[in-house]
Amino acid sequence: MAEENVPSKEHWLSIGEIAHRSGVAASALRFYEDQGLIASRRTAGNQRQYQRSTLRRIAFVQAAQRVGLALAEIKNALDSLPEDRTPTRADWSKLSKTWRNRLDERIAELERLRDDLDSCIGCGCLSLQRCNLYNKEDRLATRGPGARLLNVGIPGEA
C-alpha cells in the first residue's frame, strides 16, 4: 500500500530497463520522446532516466495504437493528463472512456462490414446493383496515404 503513494524516493529507470520492461525498442522510446509522448530527465552524463509511471504511459500508448489511434492523437489525449502530478485514477479513467467509445464505434463498423459481407456471400457479388459492399465503395474513397487498418501478421514477414 505504501508504494506508489509515497513519492519519497523515486526510483529512476534507464532507457534499457524501460525498453526491456515495455517491450518497446529504445529507438522507439527516443522517437516517442521526440514526439512528446513521454518525457525523461537526464543524468549528469546526459543519459535518459524515466519514472516508473512512464511504463504506464507506454502501455497506454500501445493500447491506443491497438485501438487504432495515430501517435499524434494519442499525444493529444495524454496531454490532457497532468504533466507533473502523478495521474489519478480518475484521470486515466476519463481517457479510457474516450478510447472505449472509439472502440465501440470501430467494432460497430466492423460488424456492419461483416453483415455486408454476409449478404455479399448470399448474392455472390454477381448482382452489382444490389451488393452492399459494391455499392458502398462509391461513398468511401478514404483519402490520404498512410496507415489504414490493422495489419495482423506483417505481410513481408514469415
Added chain:
Amino acid sequence: MAEENVPSKEHWLSIGEIAHRSGVAASALRFYEDQGLIASRRTAGNQRQYQRSTLRRIAFVQAAQRVGLALAEIKNALDSLPEDRTPTRADWSKLSKTWRNRLDERIAELERLRDDLDSCIGCGCLSLQRCNLYNKEDRLATRGPGARLLNVGIPGEA
C-alpha cells in the same frame, strides 16, 4: 438476365470511367495494376481498357482494405480466383468467407481490448501488477514499421 451471362460483346472501360465509377484515382488504379491486383488490355494507342468485372475486383479490394488486409494479401487472395473466366458466385463466396473469419477475429480482438479497458477503468491503472492492458504489452511488441490499425479521420487533415 441475359446481361452478365452472355459474354458476346464485352464493353471495355477506360481508366477514367473506372476511376469515376469506383471512386479510386486513376493513379491508384495504375498502382494496383503494377501490384498485380487488376489487369487491363491496351488499345492500339497503348491506353488501358478494363472489363466490367474489374469494378467488382476493385470493390473487393476496397472491402478487404477495410477489413484490414494489406494489398499483398489481397493480391494473394485474388490470385486464387480464375484469371480468365469470370469468377463464379462460388469463387467470391469462398473468398468472402475467409474475409469473414478475419473480421470475426479482428472484432474479437477489439472486444477483448474493450473488456481490458473496462477492467482498466476499474483498476484505474494504478495497480500495475494487475492491469490487463499493462501486463499485456509485455507480449505484444508488434514488430515492423508501417500501417498498424485503422486511422479514422486522417490526423493531419481537417
Added chain:
DNA sequence: CGCAGAGTTCAAGCCAGCTTGAGTTCTTGG
C-alpha cells in the same frame, strides 16, 4: 585504470500506399 557494454545524437533509410509533376502521346468533337 581500463575496457566492455550501454547510451547519445544526427542523418538516412524503409515500407505501404499512393500522389504529383514533367514531358509526351492518343482520341475526338467542332
Added chain:
DNA sequence: CCAAGAACTCAAGCTGGCTTGAACTCTGCG
C-alpha cells in the same frame, strides 16, 4: 484537320512509425 482533354511513363515525393548506422561518450566491474 486541329486543339483540348484524357492517358501514358517514369521518377520523385509524402506520411507514419520506426530502424539502422556511424561516430562518440558514460558508467561500472575487475
